[in-house]
Amino acid sequence: MRKSLLRRSLGAAVPLALAVAMVAGLPAQPAGAASGQPVSAAPRAADADAGDPHAGPPPVAQSVTAGTDHVGEGRLKASALPPLAASKDALRESYGAPEEQRKPRGADGTKTAAAACDVSAFTTRTGSALVQQIKSSTTDCVNTLFNLTGNDAYQAFREAQMTSVAYALRDGSASYPGNAGTGMPQLVLYLRAGYYVHYYNAGTVGGYGSGLRTAIRAGLDAFFAAPHSRDVSDANGETLAEAVTLIDSAEENARYIHVVERLLADYDSSWNSSWWMLNAVNNVYTVTFRGHQVPAFVTAVESDPGLLDALYGFASGHLSLLGTDQSYLTSNAGRELGRFLQHSTLRSKVRPLATGLLNSSSITGATAPLWVGVAEMTAFYDAADCSSYGTCDLPAQLAKAVLPVTYACSSSITIRAQQMTSGELASSCGSLRSQDAYFHDVVRDNGPVAGDRNGTIEVVVFDSSTDYQTYAGAMYGIDTNNGGMYLEGDPSAAGNQPRFIAYEAEWLRPDFQIWNLNHEYTHYLDGRFDMYGDFNANITTPTIWWVEGFAEYVSYSYRGVPYTEAMTEAGRGTYALSTLFDTTYSHDTTRVYRWGYLATRYMLERHRADMDTVLGHYRSGDWNAARTYLTATIGTRYDNDWYTWLAGCAAGDCGTGTGPGAECTGSDTRELGRDCRRSDQSATKGNYAYLYLHVPAGTTRLTITTSGGTGDADLYYGDSGWPGTGGYTRRDTGTGNSHTLTVDNPAAGTHYISLYAVDGFNGVTVGTDY
Numbered sequence: 001m002r003k004s005l006l007r008r009s010l011g012a013a014v015p016l017a018l019a020v021a022m023v024a025g026l027p028a029q030p031a032g033a034a035s036g037q038p039v040s041a042a043p044r045a046a047d048a049d050a051g052d053p054h055a056g057p058p059p060v061a062q063s064v065t066a067g068t069d070h071v072g073e074g075r076l077k078a079s080a081l082p083p084l085a086a087s088k089d090a091l092r093e094s095y096g097a098p099e100e101q102r103k104p105r106g107a108d109g110t111k112t113a114a115a116a117c118d119v120s121a122f123t124t125r126t127g128s129a130l131v132q133q134i135k136s137s138t139t140d141c142v143n144t145l146f147n148l149t150g151n152d153a154y155q156a157f158r159e160a161q162m163t164s165v166a167y168a169l170r171d172g173s174a175s176y177p178g179n180a181g182t183g184m185p186q187l188v189l190y191l192r193a194g195y196y197v198h199y200y201n202a203g204t205v206g207g208y209g210s211g212l213r214t215a216i217r218a219g220l221d222a223f224f225a226a227p228h229s230r231d232v233s234d235a236n237g238e239t240l241a242e243a244v245t246l247i248d249s250a251e252e253n254a255r256y257i258h259v260v261e262r263l264l265a266d267y268d269s270s271w272n273s274s275w276w277m278l279n280a281v282n283n284v285y286t287v288t289f290r291g292h293q294v295p296a297f298v299t300a301v302e303s304d305p306g307l308l309d310a311l312y313g314f315a316s317g318h319l320s321l322l323g324t325d326q327s328y329l330t331s332n333a334g335r336e337l338g339r340f341l342q343h344s345t346l347r348s349k350v351r352p353l354a355t356g357l358l359n360s361s362s363i364t365g366a367t368a369p370l371w372v373g374v375a376e377m378t379a380f381y382d383a384a385d386c387s388s389y390g391t392c393d394l395p396a397q398l399a400k401a402v403l404p405v406t407y408a409c410s411s412s413i414t415i416r417a418q419q420m421t422s423g424e425l426a427s428s429c430g431s432l433r434s435q436d437a438y439f440h441d442v443v444r445d446n447g448p449v450a451g452d453r454n455g456t457i458e459v460v461v462f463d464s465s466t467d468y469q470t471y472a473g474a475m476y477g478i479d480t481n482n483g484g485m486y487l488e489g490d491p492s493a494a495g496n497q498p499r500f501i502a503y504e505a506e507w508l509r510p511d512f513q514i515w516n517l518n519h520e521y522t523h524y525l526d527g528r529f530d531m532y533g534d535f536n537a538n539i540t541t542p543t544i545w546w547v548e549g550f551a552e553y554v555s556y557s558y559r560g561v562p563y564t565e566a567m568t569e570a571g572r573g574t575y576a577l578s579t580l581f582d583t584t585y586s587h588d589t590t591r592v593y594r595w596g597y598l599a600t601r602y603m604l605e606r607h608r609a610d611m612d613t614v615l616g617h618y619r620s621g622d623w624n625a626a627r628t629y630l631t632a633t634i635g636t637r638y639d640n641d642w643y644t645w646l647a648g649c650a651a652g653d654c655g656t657g658t659g660p661g662a663e664c665t666g667s668d669t670r671e672l673g674r675d676c677r678r679s680d681q682s683a684t685k686g687n688y689a690y691l692y693l694h695v696p697a698g699t700t701r702l703t704i705t706t707s708g709g710t711g712d713a714d715l716y717y718g719d720s721g722w723p724g725t726g727g728y729t730r731r732d733t734g735t736g737n738s739h740t741l742t743v744d745n746p747a748a749g750t751h752y753i754s755l756y757a758v759d760g761f762n763g764v765t766v767g768t769d770y
Helices: 013-025 127-136 139-147 151-156 159-173 185-199 210-225 236-251 257-266 269-272 275-282 284-291 296-305 308-318 327-342 345-359 368-381 383-389 396-401 422-443 467-476 518-528 544-559 564-574 589-606 608-620 624-632 641-651
Strands: 405-408 412-419 457-462 485-487 497-501 674-684 688-695 701-706 711-720 730-732 739-744 749-769
Touching: 127 159, 127 185, 139 185, 151 159, 151 185, 159 185, 159 210, 185 210, 185 236, 185 544, 210 236, 236 257, 236 284, 257 275, 257 284, 257 296, 257 308, 269 275, 275 284, 275 327, 284 327, 296 345, 308 327, 308 345, 327 345, 327 368, 345 368, 345 383, 368 396, 368 467, 368 497, 383 701, 396 467, 405 422, 412 422, 412 564, 422 457, 422 518, 422 544, 422 674, 422 701, 422 749, 457 467, 457 518, 467 485, 485 518, 497 518, 497 624, 518 544, 544 589, 544 711, 564 641, 589 608, 589 641, 608 624, 701 711, 711 739, 730 739
Parallel strands: 412 457, 457 497
Antiparallel strands: 405 412, 485 497, 674 749, 688 749, 701 739, 701 749, 711 730, 711 749
């Protein structure tokens, strides 16, 4: 784990300051050069995670898109929180990783490489020719079709095309061999892609009517009736898992309740060695989760509540899975049983079953995933009867049980943790505080955007990714199939509490690391100092190239970690800069994160003045002006230079950075140097903070910057002694702490810098670059 770089206090005694100055050969700094001020405790955070839920999620995606899975405005309702995924890959990947939990895998569950795919091979064929093309393609190729839009979407997925493929599924099922040899996985995946694309592009693709419904029912009926569809093997599991999800994609949840019950009954420990079979049984929870949006599904369960008994039987009969890698199967069964409490006609049936599961599990320990999952459903759907379950005020109960540590990192940062040592708290706090200074060095802001009241952030740290998945959803109303979540809330609302919900990366132990810490903290800082309004306002025009690219840029450059994956992408030259300005969350993770990083780095380091203009529009909330500047004023003007820069970056030369890098390391904490900074500068009103640096002969340009912190500090520079309001060589003054001085051809020797406190200031960073 990166160790924090803490600034040492100078001490207030003038004789000591004089002694240090004399030893260093410097003129004595005036008395009253204050040391750093003590950090006050953070104010108590108000719990204001309010937010409207989505009406319901779209069909499950197969293609790899970035989504908004780690950034949100506020709390989601339990009705919008899906079951836990079978794979924990999403919890162990940094945001730039171009994968996600549902990407196709080989027979052993290992991820397969993306395949090149000619879309026209599908859009120009119909009937049996289309079917043959699908069967002869790889699943990786078919997977790319989830991204189709426009005329391609129509040509590939109009009802006639889907009907042909659905009947091919029927015909192929009669002789299904229990493996991919006859192209069955590709047919099922193609149908899933069609329903997914239709959900988002119904007007383009056209209506789906009774003809397709008849065909898809025939196809699914035949597949689930095929003897080999019950084989316990990865070879069968690949098609089976996708077919179970297809039930939901086609909104046939009611018709195939018997398949859900069958899979829950058939599961035993022999399935645990098959990645695909585990996914197949876990996918039944998607059918039940989304079935509540299908009236026929609810009516069917009301007529025959056997599904409720099946869910209860699975959860109660597989308590031994809790605490193992298959824990999600049991906890999901309990959650999905509890979800039926939303229907008053079923409560008398569900209540005793839910109570039984709560009584057989505990709020902490190995059985906690089941207890919390059931408790969350009872607290949300049967709140009036919460006392009978013991789940009233559930978030507070959980916080008391699992977040005993509260640590005031600074006046703006509070860490709440499940289990962190004093050393881990101190190092994490130091990392965040130093990042704060680094951030302001880069963006050169003048304080928070207008109306932003998010003056504090709460960093919640669970002890592991398992604990995060167990507790965070019920406590904060978030989907936990991700690498952490930043909840901004409404930054203009008094009492709003933004928070980043994270976890320790237990797979890296004995090293300690809070996963994605610096990326998510950048989102908080960027939202407060660069992006006017709330998150939804921020993305009214395509700003994701900056939002995610800049978070990646700061995370990697601040930690001093080379972003090798992005450099590899640079060598491919996939996108023009002008294209990347159009990036949204609908694009794949490689484009959003890796290419966003490259675009952000290029603009900050090669075209700083342009980026300052864009940030000025972002800070005022003039999204259209920023968009016009990027697409019209800049447009394609830099594309040629961009490709030249990409080639250099791929070879290891991405540039020198945007300004002061790491904390200066000299023993005298007043001494600056080449491409470094001194953080946490402070002085009371009317006094100064003093720094200096030694410039070598031949230096052509010296840049001095100040940023961050509170109060109001003016920047003064002297080429022969300590400057001040009464005498200086150069100065940059004005409201706030963001100032820059550029000195061309500075003489070799010692140069002097003073920060004058127009009002008392704290936490200001001073950096030099030459």
